[in-house]
Amino acid sequence: MRRFSLRPLHPSRHCSRCRKAMIYVSLPGLALLVLSSVAHSESLMDVYNLAADNDPVIRQANANHAAAREALPQSRANFLPSIDF
Secondary structure (H helix, E strand, O other): OOOOOOOOOHHHHHHHHHHHHHHHHHHHHHHHHHHHHHHHOOOOHHHHHHHHHHHHHHHHHHHHHHHHHHHHHHHHHOOOOOOOO
């Protein structure tokens, strides 16, 4: 069984056409890699905030917290005078 390697069998057999083909294939990939990181980069805090905003458990906890904070003004309102018509 023959083992395959990435090395050419003979270094002198690399033709210029093969080198040009490798360059033409690798340059667009490299350009896409560089441009994708420049075009849309987000910090770790941006990703965390996005995940926290869309997490249903955190949203439910925030709603429960807001409801608990509203309970005090509502209970205080019972002691204030009211007008009935």
